[in-house]
Amino acid sequence: MKATVHVTLKPGVLDPQGQAIGHALSGLGFAGVNSVRMGKFLELDLAETDKAKAEAAVKAMCEKLLANTVIESYRVEIR
Amino acid sequence: MKAAVVSFPGSNRERDIMMALERASGVKPSLLWHGDAEIPDTDLIVVPGGFSYGDYLRCGAMAAHSPVMKALKEKAARGTPVLGVCNGFQILVEAGLLPGALMRNASLKFVCRQVHLRVEDSQSLFTNAYEKGQVIRVPVAHAEGNYTADEDTLKKLEDRGLVAFRYVAPDGSLSPEANPNGSIRAIAGIFNDSKTVLGLMPHPEDATDPHAGGMDGFGMFKSLVNALH
Numbered sequence: 001m002k003a004t005v006h007v008t009l010k011p012g013v014l015d016p017q018g019q020a021i022g023h024a025l026s027g028l029g030f031a032g033v034n035s036v037r038m039g040k041f042l043e044l045d046l047a048e049t050d051k052a053k054a055e056a057a058v059k060a061m062c063e064k065l066l067a068n069t070v071i072e073s074y075r076v077e078i079r
Numbered sequence: 080m081k082a083a084v085v086s087f088p089g090s091n092r093e094r095d096i097m098m099a100l101e102r103a104s105g106v107k108p109s110l111l112w113h114g115d116a117e118i119p120d121t122d123l124i125v126v127p128g129g130f131s132y133g134d135y136l137r138c139g140a141m142a143a144h145s146p147v148m149k150a151l152k153e154k155a156a157r158g159t160p161v162l163g164v165c166n167g168f169q170i171l172v173e174a175g176l177l178p179g180a181l182m183r184n185a186s187l188k189f190v191c192r193q194v195h196l197r198v199e200d201s202q203s204l205f206t207n208a209y210e211k212g213q214v215i216r217v218p219v220a221h222a223e224g225n226y227t228a229d230e231d232t233l234k235k236l237e238d239r240g241l242v243a244f245r246y247v248a249p250d251g252s253l254s255p256e257a258n259p260n261g262s263i264r265a266i267a268g269i270f271n272d273s274k275t276v277l278g279l280m281p282h283p284e285d286a287t288d289p290h291a292g293g294m295d296g297f298g299m300f301k302s303l304v305n306a307l308h
Contacts, residue, residue, distance in 0.1 A: 013227065016185050016261075065144060068137055068173065070180040071227060 001046045003058045006075045007067045008039035042066060054078050080307040082108040083121040085151065087142045087170075092128035092282065096164065099284035100125070103300030113145040122307040123160050124151055126167030128220075128282060138181065138223045139169030148174050160204050160307065161276045162299075165221055168268070168278035177271055177278045178236070179228030185261025189222040193292075194259050194281060196244040196267050197251050203270060204306040205277045206243065208298040214251045215295035217286040219259050224280035226262035226269075236269055243277055244268040 009015050015037050022036040044061075048054040058076045067074040082100045086093045093110060100108045100123075108125070111118060118124060132141035142148065148170070155161045155176055163171035171177045184190055195216055198209040209215070228236070236242050244267040248257040258265045260280070268279025283296030 013182075014185070014261075016183055016187050020187055065136070065140060068140070068180055070178075070229075071182060 001048055001051065001054045002079045003044040003046055003054060004077045004079070005042040005044065005058060005062060005066055006039055007042070007062070007072050008037060008074075009071055010073050013071045039072075051078050080104040080122045080304050081106055082123040082125055082303075083111055083118055084108050084125045084127055085111045085113070085115075085118075085147050086127065087113040087129070087131035087145065089131045089133055090127055090129035090166070092165065092284065095282070096125055096127045096284040099287040099296070099300050100303075102287060103297065104304050111147055113142065113147050116146045116150060118147065118150045118154055121154075121159065123162065123303060124154060126151070126161070126163040126170050127284075128165030128167060131166055131170060134166075134223075137173065139166060139171075139173040142166075142170045143173035143175075152176065155276055158273070158275055160303070162205065162303075163276075163278040164282055164284065165219075165224075165280055168280055169223065171276065171278045176276050177269055178232045179226055179269070181223050181280070182225040182227055183223050184221070184225050184259070189220075190224070190259045191220040192218065192259065194219050194267075195247050195249050195251075195257060196281060197247040199242050199245060200240050200270075200274075203243070203274045203277070203302070205270075205299055205302050207305055208301040212251065214247060214249065215283075215286075215298065216249075216293060217281045217283050217296045218292060219281045221260070221280055224260040224262065226260075226266045226280075228263065233264065236266075237264075239272070241270045241272070241274070242266055242268075243270050244279055244281070
């Protein structure tokens with residue numbers, strides 16, 4: 001099975017990279033970008049064939065390593 | 080004082096801190112590798128600076144789960160003092176030995192310069208050779224030193240006196256210009272609850288030679304020798 005993981009900074013955590021990208025966009029003439037939040041995207045190829053088990057395993061991976069839950073939240077999709 | 084320095088693929092400040100430890104204690108520290116599953120009995124464990132695992136994923140995230148860190152956590156739980164500098168601080172935070180997180184510098188730049196720190200507590204293993212409120216000059220060299228934590232954690236750190244150092248102006252006052260990375264409340268270093276673990280972003284080991292960088296960082300190593308003999 002394939003798993004995709006989005007890791008993003010929690011709301012309220014300052015994202016200087018996202019802000020810099022937003023400034024760069026407006027500098028390029030792209031108007032109306034109210035804010036940019038930057039995150040990480042991971043693709044995992046899993047041997048597991050049971051969707052629920054795969055999801056549980058990837059969530060455990062997020063808690064332990066893939067995300068720092070002090071400042072980041074994550075979203076897991078299994079396909 | 081017998082010290083063990085733990086290094087990882089990408090660590091690069093282990094020699095600096097080993098020299099500083101030896102200069103203060105007269106005892107050559109031992110050097111451990113990330114794959115070592117055991118840490119021999121020692122008075123102090125040091126996690127040095129660098130770019131462990133290339134800073135992949137998040138600074139310190141991979142190193143925090145290496146075999147030697149499991150052994151380090153067991154030792155720390157039994158009270159062995161642990162010092163983490165720069166990447167070492169990031170690793171201790173990722174390993175859950177210290178609260179909060181270290182994010183990208185607010186400037187988005189790698190900052191390499193001298194900073195002034197105010198010693199917030201002189202009653203610890205790591206700071207007893209300093210006076211409370213003393214201002215010391217030591218270098219920083221990092222891109223991810225922007226300390227953050229939730230309000231409850233910050234309140235606990237402040238109430239229990241667990242903020243070890245803050246970035247200040249040379250006169251000891253707080254100012255945005257004196258804060259090199261945007262750390263919340265200008266926090267440069269923190270203790271754990273029992274003050275047996277200290278993590279800080281600046282490099283006191285690189286201010287332990289009168290011919291290179293001054294001697295202001297030597298107090299930390301002298302403190303450790305005072306406390307641990």
